[in-house]
Amino acid sequence: MNATLSPIGAPGAATGAAPTAFIRKGAGDKPVLVYENVRKTYGDFVALNGVSLQVNKGEVMCLIGPSGSGKSTLLRCTNALETLNGGQVYLDGVPLPTRESEVRRVRQRMGMVFQSFELFPHKSALDNVAMGPITVLGMKEDEARTRARALLDKVGLSSKADNFPANLSGGQQQRVAIARALAMGPDVMLFDEPTSALDPETVGEVLNVMKKLAQEGMTMIVVTHEMSFARRVANWVVVFENGAIMEEGPPEQIFDHPTVARTRDFLSHLGWDG
Amino acid sequence: MNLDWNIIWTHRDALFHGALMTVMLTVVTMLLAVPGGMVLALMRLSNSKVLAGISLCFVEFFRNLPLILIIYWAFYVMPMALDVQFSALTTALVALVLNISAYNAETFRAGINSIRRGQMEAALAMGMSHRQAMFRVVIPQAARRILPVFASTWISLFKDTSLVSVIAVSELAYTSMQIRAQSYRVLEMLTAMAVIYWLMGYPQAKLVDWIHRKYGVKE
Amino acid sequence: MDFDFSPIVDNWRFFASGLGVTIALSAISALTSILVGLFITLVRLYGPPIFKPFIVFYIDTMRSIPILVVLVWIYFAFPILAGVTFPPFWAALVALTLHIAAYAAEVVRAGIESVRPGQTRAGLALGMSRAQILRKIILPQATIRMLPAFGSVLTIAIKDTAIATVIAVPELMHRAETVAGQSYRPIEVFTCVMIAYFCILFPVTRGVDRLYQRLAHLGRS
Numbered sequence: 001m002n003a004t005l006s007p008i009g010a011p012g013a014a015t016g017a018a019p020t021a022f023i024r025k026g027a028g029d030k031p032v033l034v035y036e037n038v039r040k041t042y043g044d045f046v047a048l049n050g051v052s053l054q055v056n057k058g059e060v061m062c063l064i065g066p067s068g069s070g071k072s073t074l075l076r077c078t079n080a081l082e083t084l085n086g087g088q089v090y091l092d093g094v095p096l097p098t099r100e101s102e103v104r105r106v107r108q109r110m111g112m113v114f115q116s117f118e119l120f121p122h123k124s125a126l127d128n129v130a131m132g133p134i135t136v137l138g139m140k141e142d143e144a145r146t147r148a149r150a151l152l153d154k155v156g157l158s159s160k161a162d163n164f165p166a167n168l169s170g171g172q173q174q175r176v177a178i179a180r181a182l183a184m185g186p187d188v189m190l191f192d193e194p195t196s197a198l199d200p201e202t203v204g205e206v207l208n209v210m211k212k213l214a215q216e217g218m219t220m221i222v223v224t225h226e227m228s229f230a231r232r233v234a235n236w237v238v239v240f241e242n243g244a245i246m247e248e249g250p251p252e253q254i255f256d257h258p259t260v261a262r263t264r265d266f267l268s269h270l271g272w273d274g
Numbered sequence: 275m276n277l278d279w280n281i282i283w284t285h286r287d288a289l290f291h292g293a294l295m296t297v298m299l300t301v302v303t304m305l306l307a308v309p310g311g312m313v314l315a316l317m318r319l320s321n322s323k324v325l326a327g328i329s330l331c332f333v334e335f336f337r338n339l340p341l342i343l344i345i346y347w348a349f350y351v352m353p354m355a356l357d358v359q360f361s362a363l364t365t366a367l368v369a370l371v372l373n374i375s376a377y378n379a380e381t382f383r384a385g386i387n388s389i390r391r392g393q394m395e396a397a398l399a400m401g402m403s404h405r406q407a408m409f410r411v412v413i414p415q416a417a418r419r420i421l422p423v424f425a426s427t428w429i430s431l432f433k434d435t436s437l438v439s440v441i442a443v444s445e446l447a448y449t450s451m452q453i454r455a456q457s458y459r460v461l462e463m464l465t466a467m468a469v470i471y472w473l474m475g476y477p478q479a480k481l482v483d484w485i486h487r488k489y490g491v492k493e
Numbered sequence: 494m495d496f497d498f499s500p501i502v503d504n505w506r507f508f509a510s511g512l513g514v515t516i517a518l519s520a521i522s523a524l525t526s527i528l529v530g531l532f533i534t535l536v537r538l539y540g541p542p543i544f545k546p547f548i549v550f551y552i553d554t555m556r557s558i559p560i561l562v563v564l565v566w567i568y569f570a571f572p573i574l575a576g577v578t579f580p581p582f583w584a585a586l587v588a589l590t591l592h593i594a595a596y597a598a599e600v601v602r603a604g605i606e607s608v609r610p611g612q613t614r615a616g617l618a619l620g621m622s623r624a625q626i627l628r629k630i631i632l633p634q635a636t637i638r639m640l641p642a643f644g645s646v647l648t649i650a651i652k653d654t655a656i657a658t659v660i661a662v663p664e665l666m667h668r669a670e671t672v673a674g675q676s677y678r679p680i681e682v683f684t685c686v687m688i689a690y691f692c693i694l695f696p697v698t699r700g701v702d703r704l705y706q707r708l709a710h711l712g713r714s
Contacts, residue, residue: 337694338694339652340654340656340666343666343686343687346679436561436562437561447562464562464565467566468566471558476553478557480553
């Protein structure tokens with residue numbers, strides 16, 4: 001897995017100054033996640049056809065591509081919500097375990113945010129966020145609640161701590177979901193089309209929270225259709241099609257100078273003018 | 275047509291005890307049929323194909339037979355199969371418990387399955403075990419959906435206890451019809467029987483309505 | 494433990510006629526229950542308000558008392574009041590219809606109320622009369638949703654016909670009791686009758702389950 005290098009002209013390029021080589025974020029350290037020839041099938045349908053990929057620490061990686069291209073499947077293989085039919089996923093150099101008790105420990109290091117939010121409707125926002133630490137980490141209730149309040153404040157919803165999901169807008173629910181995932185103190189955050197189910201007005205509030213997370217150095221893998229978010233916030237973009245990676249690189253490459261013609265087609269299909 | 279409504283007052287003791295027996299049958303059956311239904315539902319939802327198969331057969335067997343037939347069948351088969359003489363009351367309870375367990379199993383299973391998979395996944399993604407996810411996320415939500423159906427099953431059971439009169443268990447129906455046979459006061463006794471059932475059943479029906487209103491699923 | 498199934502074989506005609514009565518009584522009472530239930534719900538929802546409390550009382554009453562009680566009262570007590578006697582089959586038919594129609598009425602009501610009010614408003618906006626809206630917009634949508642529940646009505650009717658044995662209706666259950674009593678072979682007889690009832694009911698409940706699954710995607714409009 002080599003970091004793709006593509007030269008970006010420095011402002012002084014015309015004058016003959018040496019071009020700056022692009023260095024992928026976090027390239028110096030060992031990668032957090034390594035996917036090696038990952039294969040996933042559902043009966044006859046091949047969702048992932050031998051995908052190899054690397055995620056560095058502190059990197060924001062966006063997975064884009066048409067529906068059914070495998071991006072969500074890869075995300076769900078990452079925290080073992082789906083089992084692999086071939087290949088391996090390595091977290092910090094260690095392959096994902098298969099026994100439930102060990103898988104649980106791995107899942108605690110990853111936070112997942114779902115397209116349909118999946119807040120627990122029978123609990124308030126505060127209790128949703130505190131539930132993970134209490135149930136899984138065995139934290140004391142008061143401590144967990146304090147932590148939950150801090151996280152809700154971080155996503156801008158401290159005034160809604162006692163509201164139940166039914167009384168929150170979609171954007172608010174998703175922000176609570178992000179706080180809930182963060183409550184476990186994960187090393188990696190997985191986002192599965194976090195804004196696809198939101199009204200356009202509320203998409204922004206969620207993307208802002210995600211941007212803030214990225215600025216704080218969280219390792220994030222985001223499956224998304226929000227191209228401008230990917231363009232502005234991602235450090236690395238991977239384009240999927242038919243269960244395989246069509247192209248990957250920094251956002252400037254993918255969006256401005258895609259090397260693969262199909263990428264260009266896909267982007268223009270989504271109305272991306274570049 | 276000369277009617278003697280006094281007959282009801284004369285036999286008020288027997289009628290009261292009959293009504294009490296009806297209530298007792300209902301309560302005891304449900305006390306046993308709730309855990310019974312839970313066991314069957316968990317068997318059905320488990321990963322073991324054998325357990326799921328047994329549960330499925332059991333439930334389908336009782337869903338597809340009239341209760342009165344089951345009562346008769348239990349009455350004749352049980353003594354033979356187990357070589358013990360059972361009282362009619364025991365037989366009645368066995369038949370009722372088995373029958374209602376099957377219905378409860380379906381109710382519990384459907385309730386649990388009606389909770390979106392995403393809820394289970396969100397819980398697992400946090401690192402919860404399967405059991406934790408079930409008991410803290412899925413079942414609390416399923417309980418809300420299950421309660422109205424369960425309430426309807428309860429009131430059906432209350433009415434079905436009348437069927438054990440065919441094997442001479444002294445609940446309300448049997449008692450009333452015995453008094454009718456002895457006193458020849460047909461209209462009075464049968465009307466009294468209907469009224470007493472109504473007095474017991476109507477509040478239950480209203481309670482069931484209230485439960486459906488309060489806990490009914492609002493999509 | 495020796496089993497002797499000859500009483501069943503020898504009396505197969507007897508049983509067959511009982512089966513015929515069961516099927517006839519079930520089918521007819523299911524049909525009449527649905528029709529009566531439909532009628533009284535339409536009166537409840539769209540008729541003069543004076544009827545509503547009586548209809549609600551009737552439905553709640555049938556929910557509160559067992560079918561056995563209704564059966565026995567219609568067959569034994571009503572003749573004393575009215576001076577007419579019914580043959581058992583017709584008494585059973587009346588009693589079953591009376592009891593099951595209340596359930597059917599609630600099914601119809603749930604079906605009609607599940608159609609979004611916006612549908613009625615759209616019809617009114619087009620200038621349709623209430624009757625036309627009911628006939629052309631509401632009932633077609635409601636009926637599809639009610640179909641699985643009507644299947645349940647049939648299941649209930651079939652099971653309740655077995656109870657009619659207590660007033661000596663010559664249906665299958667009664668035949669079983671007669672032969673079991675005469676032949677002293679209750680286990681064989683009741684086991685066979687069990688199989689018969691299972692074979693009748695299983696396709697119906699399966700069909701109802703399938704219908705529920707197929708129509709689940711229709712949800713609320």
